[in-house]
Amino acid sequence: xxxxxxxxxxxxxxxxxxxxxxxxxxxxxxxxxxxxxxxxxxxxxxxxxxxxxxxxxxxxxxxxxxxxxxxxxxxxxxxxxxxxxxxxxxxxxxxxxxxxxxxxxxxxxxxxxxxxxxxxxxxxxxxx
Amino acid sequence: xxxxxxxxxxxxxxxxxxxxxxxxxxxxxxxxxxxxxxxxxxxxxxxxxxxxxxxxxxxxxxxxxxxxxxxxxxxxxxxxxxxxxxxxxxxxxxxxxxxxxxxxxxxxxxxxxxxxxxxxxxxxxxxxxxxxxxxxxxxxxxxxxxxxxxxxxxxxxxxx
Numbered sequence: 089x090x091x092x093x094x095x096x097x098x099x100x101x102x103x104x105x106x107x108x109x110x111x112x113x114x115x116x117x118x119x120x121x122x123x124x125x126x127x128x129x130x131x132x133x134x135x136x137x138x139x140x141x142x143x144x145x146x147x148x149x150x151x152x153x154x155x156x157x158x159x160x161x162x163x164x165x166x167x168x169x170x171x172x173x174x175x176x177x178x179x180x181x182x183x184x185x186x187x188x189x190x191x192x193x194x195x196x197x198x199x200x201x202x203x204x205x206x207x208x209x210x211x212x213x214x215x216x
Numbered sequence: 217x218x219x220x221x222x223x224x225x226x227x228x229x230x231x232x233x234x235x236x237x238x239x240x241x242x243x244x245x246x247x248x249x250x251x252x253x254x255x256x257x258x259x260x261x262x263x264x265x266x267x268x269x270x271x272x273x274x275x276x277x278x279x280x281x282x283x284x285x286x287x288x289x290x291x292x293x294x295x296x297x298x299x300x301x302x303x304x305x306x307x308x309x310x311x312x313x314x315x316x317x318x319x320x321x322x323x324x325x326x327x328x329x330x331x332x333x334x335x336x337x338x339x340x341x342x343x344x345x346x347x348x349x350x351x352x353x354x355x356x357x358x359x360x361x362x363x364x365x366x367x368x369x370x371x372x373x374x375x376x
Contacts (some may be wrong), residue, residue, distance in 0.1 A: 096329070099262075107263065108259075108261050109255040109256050109258065109259050110255040110291075110376055114300075134359065140266070140283060141262055141280065141284050141287050142284075142285045143287040143288055143346075144285050144288060144291070144346050145291060154227055170280075172276055172277045172279070172280035172281070173276075173280060175277060175280070175281070176280050176281050176284040176353060179281065179349065179352045179353050180284065180288070180346065180349035180350075180352065181348070181349055181352075182313070182351065
């Protein structure tokens, strides 16, 4: 099951819409890391609002995505972790260390705009 | 729609109107046995677990904890034993309801069970068996493992 990835300005937004298998998660990782290059993205948002389970594999894959995207020059923000999911992650001792998190899509975009401001500032301004 | 959240209705279409206390255990939803061989089965097992737990009257937080525990147990089966089974069962003790999850495989077994129950212990490149986590997510935890014969993990969670 594929996860749709939208391009929004300098950012990519991946919205998970249904339960994902491990293979789906790895597919998401690979396409995001590829598309960061294709679209020269500065930021990646992964919306996990629809995920009712984030087990060790899911958390590890999200961490991998964030680290791989960072090596390709893009910041990743996870948005929409549900309260029950947050609790189960804490109980399992799973952390999103090194990964940014924000409450929802709006906050995630605001965070990325702030974070990537410096990068775009260096560009030569030009009319579009 | 959120895939695994839609677990409130029984497979036969019954609504989970099972909150009333003190009913005979004959009313408990039937047990469910799911073969686990692939990562798609991991998702199926936790969805079935969520459905059964919802029918038993567990709230949203416990549903997530139970589904997460099943996910970890099923993943251990796929990862270490290749194939096995998750058995889900509604249980009752002292007129208290709960869910029992049995993860059984005929895989290589765990040579160092005590070690596998310590946080941070892993034999497969950092993913971890997740057993200490599963233990924290549930109320009762039992493991039997014999090298070369397989592993059976039994967990229970009780309605509060």
